[in-house]
């Protein structure tokens with residue numbers, strides 16, 4: 006590999022632009038150390054909060070596979086077929102701040118050149134909760150975290166003042182960001198929820214509050230499928246289910262749509278892309294739309310828990326991509342970051358056929374199969 010994979014993102018120097026996102030791959034010291042040894046440029050630690058959490062009984066995550074042989078899309082009907090998505094209802098870290106602090110210190114000492122981002126979450130409904138944001142920020146940065154990622158996006162929250170309920174409210178987004186920025190000495194990233202009508206609204210709000218980057222995004226709110234034979238949700242506890250989050254390949258096009266809207270609305274700002282990345286073929290779309298870094302969860306979970314093969318492929322893929330386009334003068338990510346952002350336009354700007362060619366859509370009744378299926 007000869008290409009320069011390093012990036013500067015929110016003032017932090019990454020040896021490569023790939024991070025493990027805040028999730029099970031980063032839930033422990035040993036995982037994070039293994040991830041750095043495997044070559045990830047950075048990690049975002051599993052979200053740390055002040056409230057003790059207890060997860061649901063039984064599995065917290067499952068993976069949906071689509072089997073072309075049987076036509077099934079299922080979490081439970083075998084491992085054959087292509088990965089469609091992950092579905093989870095896992096809460097934030099069940100380890101308290103006191104558990105994390107010495108570990109963050111040790112991790113940073115062991116890997117001073119890797120980027121360690123602490124994901125934090127608290128409520129917003131009263132002064133005590135706002136103090137939690139301040140305390141978490143101060144404790145993590147004092148322990149050596151290079152940056153803070155505010156989790157404004159956890160999709161499974163009953164509390165109205167927390168997680169994606171903050172991320173759906175532009176006033177709270179802005180306010181919580183200001184609170185964290187008051188005490189932060191390190192860059193502050195805001196991880197937003199796709200459960201929003203227009204993420205540019207919340208992105209604008211966190212930027213107004215002082216955020217250094219928007220991270221997009223957390224998982225998409227979703228339910229497991231009901232098995233038509235058993236009439237039970239494919240994932241349930243005592244027959245009951247609650248909204249959880251979808252990640253993995255299925256969310257890539259939707260995540261890109263949100264990202265394109267935001268990078269077009271704020272072309273001078275920093276964005277970290279998440280959603281459905283397992284190799285450079287997906288990561289490239291995020292860079293070309295304007296992202297400076299890319300984060301990965303589902304693909305890493307399925308690759309020895311921290312994604313050693315995923316990061317190897319990402320680095321080799323990026324290097325080859327840069328070398329393949331050397332004739333365009335590309336030497337590093339910065340040379341092609343955002344160059345396809347302007348190709349996303351309003352619908353009316355898409356070329357129509359000439360009048361002579363156009364039969365008003367009435368030349369065939371409905372869609373003929375030749376229009377629907379590739380020949």
Ligand SMILES: Cc1cc2nc3c(=O)[nH]c(=O)nc-3n(C[C@H](O)[C@H](O)[C@H](O)COP(=O)(O)O)c2cc1C
Nearest residue numbers: 026027028052093222223252253280281301302303
């Ligand atoms: C089991 C599981 C737990 C997660 N926990 C967190 C979390 O604690 N904090 C957070 O910000 N995102 C969390 N996420 C979301 C991921 O970081 C990521 O945003 C999402 O899975 C989309 O990326 P992907 O398509 O690569 O999976 C979690 C995802 C999964 C699957």
